[in-house]
Amino acid sequence: MLTRRYPISIDEAMDKLATIQLPTKTETISVSEANHRVLAQAVTAPYAYPHFRRSGYDGYAIRAEDDHDYPKVFKVVGNIPAGATFDGPLGENETTRIMTGAFVPENAGKVIMLEQTREVDGHPDEVKMVVTEKHSNITEIGTEFAEGDQLIAADSELNPGGLAILSAFGIQEVTVYARPRVAIITTGTELMKPDEPLQAGKIYNSNGPMIKSLVTENGGVITSYEQLIDDTALLKQSLQTAIANNDIVITDGAVSVGDFDFVADAARNADNLLFNKLKMRPGSVTTAFVQDSTLVMALSGNPGACFTGFYLYVEPILRRFVHQNSRVMKTTATLAAPYHKTNGFDRVLRSTFTMDLNGMKVYPNGSDQSGALGNLQTTTCLVKIPHSTAPIALNAEVTTWLLPFK
Numbered sequence: 211m212l213t214r215r216y217p218i219s220i221d222e223a224m225d226k227l228a229t230i231q232l233p234t235k236t237e238t239i240s241v242s243e244a245n246h247r248v249l250a251q252a253v254t255a256p257y258a259y260p261h262f263r264r265s266g267y268d269g270y271a272i273r274a275e276d277d278h279d280y281p282k283v284f285k286v287v288g289n290i291p292a293g294a295t296f297d298g299p300l301g302e303n304e305t306t307r308i309m310t311g312a313f314v315p316e317n318a319g320k321v322i323m324l325e326q327t328r329e330v331d332g333h334p335d336e337v338k339m340v341v342t343e344k345h346s347n348i349t350e351i352g353t354e355f356a357e358g359d360q361l362i363a364a365d366s367e368l369n370p371g372g373l374a375i376l377s378a379f380g381i382q383e384v385t386v387y388a389r390p391r392v393a394i395i396t397t398g399t400e401l402m403k404p405d406e407p408l409q410a411g412k413i414y415n416s417n418g419p420m421i422k423s424l425v426t427e428n429g430g431v432i433t434s435y436e437q438l439i440d441d442t443a444l445l446k447q448s449l450q451t452a453i454a455n456n457d458i459v460i461t462d463g464a465v466s467v468g469d470f471d472f473v474a475d476a477a478r479n480a481d482n483l484l485f486n487k488l489k490m491r492p493g494s495v496t497t498a499f500v501q502d503s504t505l506v507m508a509l510s511g512n513p514g515a516c517f518t519g520f521y522l523y524v525e526p527i528l529r530r531f532v533h534q535n536s537r538v539m540k541t542t543a544t545l546a547a548p549y550h551k552t553n554g555f556d557r558v559l560r561s562t563f564t565m566d567l568n569g570m571k572v573y574p575n576g577s578d579q580s581g582a583l584g585n586l587q588t589t590t591c592l593v594k595i596p597h598s599t600a601p602i603a604l605n606a607e608v609t610t611w612l613l614p615f616k
């Protein structure tokens with residue numbers, strides 16, 4: 211059925227998606243699996259760190275009271291390698307050999323670096339300290355964290371450095387936001403499977419693998435991936451099942467006004483239709499709605515529109531699901547190559563950028579056609595050409611979105 215659609219701008223569509231409520235789901239996982247996961251709770255120090263007084267150098271530990279009148283000979287009463295401890299206090303002008311990272315005797319006040327010491331001929335149990343040190347060379351208990359201090363804030367995306375901090379405390383599990391469960395439904399009787407021989411009128415499914423990788427690299431868990439023929443009953447059933455089992459469903463194709471464009475129907479009857487037409491090219495048909503608390507993002511089947519729609523509308527939702535900002539960085543740049551077309555809708559050009567001391571310059575990257583895909587590998591940013599009856603001026607300032615992982 212053909213019904214009128216009310217197009218909204220790119221910004222309006224982004225705002226609508228940015229304000230829909232998303233569920234907060236958390237899970238507890240092993241720290242070894244937690245790289246790039248987002249903490250749902252702050253982690254605090256279970257004890258002061260370091261938890262013992264630690265030597266910063268290889269050398270000799272001495273009492274503060276004996277730290278004068280150099281050069282001076284000390285009696286060596288022990289050896290403390292890293293991992294060992296030392297019982298009993300040091301006596302007057304007594305010292306222990308000590309290694310970097312090792313436990314400092316309770317009543318030692320300084321570590322004299324090995325380089326400032328000399329052996330005493332014929333006296334293996336003695337050492338000569340040549341000069342003192344400016345610093346104690348001892349890292350005191352709690353220098354970095356007192357017990358209860360915040361180690362890592364809630365909503366931080368863990369990285370290898372963060373995992374090191376957690377591991378330093380022997381922490382083995384963390385509570386993180388659950389990754390969104392995502393179903394992908396690609397549609398079209400024209401789509402072949404990769405192992406089928408080329409046939410007239412048919413194409414291989416190029417959007418499917420692209421969407422899969424985009425979902426995975428942006429933190430989604432793909433629970434199902436389908437390539438369906440244009441059979442309305444089949445498509446409807448598949449969409450229903452996907453909605454029941456996922457946080458987000460991404461459909462591709464069948465969103466326009468064609469005979470099999472089942473997504474339009476589902477959107478029209480949805481609990482909350484966010485939009486079903488955008489004032490943008492490519493991807494004017496991009497549609498978003500919420501059904502039974504699941505967000506359905508319907509991308510255009512045209513490869514250029516599918517790519518553009520994913521970065522502008524789907525990536526930010528995947529990231530927000532785990533309380534993170536989009537990695538698609540919006541900025542402004544100078545349009546450094548001419549673009550002559552005029553448009554009734556804003557046009558989003560697949561582009562590339564350069565940056566130097568004079569700022570960022572952007573260059574349209576090949577075809578602006580919705581159905582073209584030759585520029586998908588090399589495109590590093592998207593550039594907005596505002597709708598206008600006159601061509602945009604060379605060197606105009608344009609809204610630019612820098613693409614992550616590109």
Ligand SMILES: Nc1nc2c(c(=O)[nH]1)N[C@H]1C(S)=C(S)[C@@H](COP(=O)(O)OP(=O)(O)OC[C@H]3O[C@@H](n4cnc5c(N)ncnc54)[C@H](O)[C@@H]3O)O[C@H]1N2
Pocket residue numbers: 396397398400401413414415416417418462463464465466467468471492493494495509510511512513515580581
């Ligand atoms: N009468 C009208 N026709 C069309 C309109 C319109 O307003 N009135 N809009 C056009 C615009 S603009 C676009 S964009 C497309 C959108 O179409 P759909 O998103 O519904 O996608 P399909 O019709 O299913 O396919 C479009 C195109 O993309 C190819 N395709 C589909 N899936 C894949 C895939 N997985 N991998 C690679 N290529 C794919 C498909 O073969 C078509 O060539 O509608 C216009 N038509």
Ligand code: MOO
Pocket residue numbers: 490491492493494495496510512515580581
């Ligand atoms: O909506 Mo289509 O992708 O504008 O060309």
